[in-house]
Each structure stands twice: as structure tokens, then as C-alpha cells.
Amino acid sequence: MTVFRLSPAVADAFPDTLVALITATGLRSHESWPHTTAAVEELEQQLADGAWQPADENDPRIEAWHTAYRAFGTNPRRIRPSVDALGRRLAKKGELPRVNPAADSYNAVSVRHGLPAGAFDLDHVTGDVEIRHADGTETFTPLGDPDTIEDPKPGEIIYADTTGVLTRHWNHRDAHRTRVTKDSTQVTFVLETLHATRDGGLLKELQGLLIPHVEQTAVHYLSPAHDQATA
Numbered sequence: 001m002t003v004f005r006l007s008p009a010v011a012d013a014f015p016d017t018l019v020a021l022i023t024a025t026g027l028r029s030h031e032s033w034p035h036t037t038a039a040v041e042e043l044e045q046q047l048a049d050g051a052w053q054p055a056d057e058n059d060p061r062i063e064a065w066h067t068a069y070r071a072f073g074t075n076p077r078r079i080r081p082s083v084d085a086l087g088r089r090l091a092k093k094g095e096l097p098r099v100n101p102a103a104d105s106y107n108a109v110s111v112r113h114g115l116p117a118g119a120f121d122l123d124h125v126t127g128d129v130e131i132r133h134a135d136g137t138e139t140f141t142p143l144g145d146p147d148t149i150e151d152p153k154p155g156e157i158i159y160a161d162t163t164g165v166l167t168r169h170w171n172h173r174d175a176h177r178t179r180v181t182k183d184s185t186q187v188t189f190v191l192e193t194l195h196a197t198r199d200g201g202l203l204k205e206l207q208g209l210l211i212p213h214v215e216q217t218a219v220h221y222l223s224p225a226h227d228q229a230t231a
Helices: 008-013 034-049 060-071 082-093 101-113 196-202 205-213
Strands: 003-006 018-025 117-121 129-133 157-160 165-168 186-193 216-222 228-230
Touching: 003 018, 003 216, 008 129, 018 196, 018 205, 034 082, 034 101, 034 205, 060 082, 082 101, 082 117, 101 117, 101 186, 101 205, 186 196, 186 205, 205 216, 216 228
Parallel strands: 003 129
Antiparallel strands: 003 228, 018 186, 018 216, 117 186, 129 157, 157 165
């Protein structure tokens, strides 16, 4: 079992934060996921028809993350929140990246609702995970760049376990070590908002795409009022 914590300092700085932790046990990514395929293709078709556009930096949901990034010293136009970068990529290319069914599922929900999303393979997480400010001693190896080692800046918000950093700049990019692959069977998916009162009802939607392809799912929430959950 992995305990996820929201540090008091982050809770104080962002008092309407809500993080959904959707844990999937017995994940089966080698089979067909027709509902995820349909969800991704529907978004792409709506974009092509002009019926829908992904949220951009003028949207309140993305603007809130830009403001948060600036608050902890990150330029959000140089290092973009994951949902901002994904939406821009979709708008430019007309299609979402196809990674694997699990990643495609959280990407579809993320870009549809303007909510940052990510995931951690729990078999590669060590100890507990805390959302906290970096102290400058941590290291991070970004997804897709296993030979790269970065040093998060002091004050930057990170997810960290006992080995190192799982995401930098709160939700800019996940770590290579805990990446989700087709062989991952125990995964915690993360969906985040800085406006719980507005977006809280959307954070459970991902579970519906996962249920046909897992043995069991559970949803837990982190917030300033409930700053610890076991996934």
C-alpha cells in the first residue's frame, strides 16, 4: 500500500486543491479498450468538425495552473502544465498521441475537461508519496529520457517518493522510473484541480474507462481537509 500526502505548505498555498487518486489493481493493457478508443476518436472528430476546442491558456482552468506555476517560480509558457501542453499538441496536430490504453484513457479525460492527469506504476514507487515543495536536493529523470538527470529547484512543487521525484513543476511531466506501460498491473492515476468547488465532480470520470479492464478500482481524494490517502 502506498500513502499519498499533501504537504501543509502546499495545502496552505492552494486551499481549493483537490487531487483524485484512482487506483487500478490487475490492470490489463494488452487487451482491446474500445471505450477508450472511441473517446479519443470522438475528441479528434469534434475538433475536426469545429464543434470543440481544447482549453487554452485563456481558459480559467489553464489560467489557474499558469498562476500556480508562477507562484512557485516556474514560467508556464516555457514549461507548460501537462494539460496545457497536451491541448496545444492536439490543436496543432489534430490527434492525440497513442501511448497505451491506460495512458490514452487519462489523456482523453485530461484534455476533454482541462484537468492535468498522470499515472504512477506502483510497483516502481518506493515508500510513500508526498506533494510538496522541493528542497533542492532531489533528482528527477523525465519520462522518455532515461539518461537525463534533472535537479528540481527549491520551492518547485513536486511529487516525491523515497527514491526521487515522480513529477516536476507539479504536473508538467512524469518520471521515467514510474511510467505506465502495457505491462503495468498496479497503477495509481492522478487527476488534479485547483478549483474543487467547480471541477470536483469531473475527477471520477476516468474510473469508467478503467473498470472493464481491471480487477478492482478505488478512488481517494487529497485536499487541505483530507491530506492523506492510501492507494
